[in-house]
Amino acid sequence: MTTSVGYGAQSGAGDRRPPVRQVAADIWARSRSADVRPAAAWVLTLILLFIYAGLQPGTLSTSSLGILAADTLALATLGLGQGVVILTAGIDLSVGGVLALGTTIAATHFTGTGTTLLWSVVILAIGTAAGLINGVLVGRLRLQPFIVTLATWSIFDGIALYVLPTAGGQVPGGFSGWINGSAAGIPNSIWALIALVAVWLWFRRTRAARRIYAVGSDREAARIAGVRIVPTLVTAYAISGLCAGGAALFYTMLTASGDPTSGDGLILPSVAAVVIGGASLFGGQGSFVGTVAGALTLTLLGDVIFAVHLPSYWTVLADGLLLIAAVLAGTGLQALQARRAGGGA
Numbered sequence: 568m569t570t571s572v573g574y575g576a577q578s579g580a581g582d583r584r585p586p587v588r589q590v591a592a593d594i595w596a597r598s599r600s601a602d603v604r605p606a607a608a609w610v611l612t613l614i615l616l617f618i619y620a621g622l623q624p625g626t627l628s629t630s631s632l633g634i635l636a637a638d639t640l641a642l643a644t645l646g647l648g649q650g651v652v653i654l655t656a657g658i659d660l661s662v663g664g665v666l667a668l669g670t671t672i673a674a675t676h677f678t679g680t681g682t683t684l685l686w687s688v689v690i691l692a693i694g695t696a697a698g699l700i701n702g703v704l705v706g707r708l709r710l711q712p713f714i715v716t717l718a719t720w721s722i723f724d725g726i727a728l729y730v731l732p733t734a735g736g737q738v739p740g741g742f743s744g745w746i747n748g749s750a751a752g753i754p755n756s757i758w759a760l761i762a763l764v765a766v767w768l769w770f771r772r773t774r775a776a777r778r779i780y781a782v783g784s785d786r787e788a789a790r791i792a793g794v795r796i797v798p799t800l801v802t803a804y805a806i807s808g809l810c811a812g813g814a815a816l817f818y819t820m821l822t823a824s825g826d827p828t829s830g831d832g833l834i835l836p837s838v839a840a841v842v843i844g845g846a847s848l849f850g851g852q853g854s855f856v857g858t859v860a861g862a863l864t865l866t867l868l869g870d871v872i873f874a875v876h877l878p879s880y881w882t883v884l885a886d887g888l889l890l891i892a893a894v895l896a897g898t899g900l901q902a903l904q905a906r907r908a909g910g911g912a
Contacts, residue, residue: 603845603900604844604857604897605844605845607896608844608861608864609857609860611843611860612860615864615867615868615871616863616867618871619871622871623870623874629752632757633747633749633754633755633757634756635863635866635870637747637754637821639760639859639862639863640746640756640760640814640817640821641666641814641818641821641833642837642840642865642866643763643840643858644811644813644814644817645662645814645833645837646837646841646844646858646859646861646862648698648806648807648808648809648810649807649837649840649841650844650853651779651803651806651807651810652712652806652807653841653842653846653848653850654780654803654846654853655779655782655783655799655800655803656783656848656849656850657800657803657804657850658713658716658838658848659712659716659807660719660834661701662807662808662811662814662830662834663724663833664720664724664727664830665693665694665697665811665812665815665830666811666815666818667724667727667815667831668690668723668724669693669811669815669816669818669819670727670815670822670825670829671727671731671736671825671826671827672686672689673686673687673690673736673815673825674731674735674737674738674819675731675825677742678739679739683738683739683742687816691813691816692812693812694810694813694815695805695809697723697808697811698805698807698809698811699804699808701804701808702800702801705804706796706797706798706801707801724827727827727828728827730827732827733827734825734826734827734828735825737823737824738819738824743819743821746759746820759817760859764859767854767855767856775802778799782794782796782800782850783849783850783851783852784850784851784852785851836865836886839889839890840862840865841853841858841861842861843865843893844857844859844860845857864889868886868889869882869886
């Protein structure tokens with residue numbers, strides 16, 4: 568009879584699997600257990616979409632869906648990076664500061680095609696560098712992610728205020744107009760969301776993604792299996808910073824200006840979108856496909872509240888209640904699965 572004695576030892580005389588394969592099998596089992604939550608998020612998205620369509624005729628037209636995608640794009644991009652960090656059981660509050668800094672740089676330095684391309688690369692590089700700093704502080708120095716990213720959020724917000732003290736500035740019309748354009752009859756904003764999903768589907772199959780899932784699922788087991796914890800954490804936070812830089816570009820396209828406080832209101836929604844989409848705040852579970860649904864849900868929720876003429880504070884209240892409901896649902900599902908597994912042992 569074969570008995571498991573942990574990741575650091577062989578399972579038995581007839582089982583010669585190396586620890587890394589045992590870790591991979593465990594991660595796969597855990598990720599499959601969360602599959603119902605992204606599906607539930609998409610069901611909620613569709614429900615809100617049809618409610619909004621009933622309140623606002625024409626919502627299901629291609630152009631209206633393009634507007635919805637454009638309104639969601641910055642949040643979904645933030646959610647992609649935030650989700651990668653949450654997979655490691657961390658959190659990145661600095662995405663708000665990086666986004667704000669990116670919009671202020673764009674609004675003050677985008678003057679033509681050449682400068683727009685150059686400074687877009689600079690904004691993405693700044694976001695990546697910010698993520699690398701967070702990753703080193705969290706991974707190498709073992710500081711708490713919440714405290715580290717809270718501090719760097721404040722730092723980048725301060726730099727954004729230095730670059731552009733008040734909201735304003737402008738960007739070339741060709742840059743801001745892209746998000747409202749279309750290709751092959753499909754709005755560019757929808758193409759952008761499709762591209763983000765495609766990037767995720769590719770990334771999830773990479774070695775870096777497997778290591779990120781492993782670290783979030785069971786850090787000690789991942790270490791025993793040979794996963795280098797610090798470089799993996801640095802990679803996760805660098806990806807988050809890069810996505811925050813990309814979100815800054817999309818946000819600037821939408822507003823055609825810069826705002827040194829623009830990212831503050833997107834930090835909680837970026838976490839909420841990830842959690843509503845089925846990710847676990849304890850790490851190891853999550854998918855960007857679900858995060859897109861979470862971002863669309865939050866956008867549609869605000870649209871529905873506006874359509875029924877409720878005060879704007881209801882949007883913030885509803886976002887918070889929805890986040891709590893998502894966390895409770897995820898916790899309850901995990902408890903139910905654990906009970907079933909215990910009963911079947």
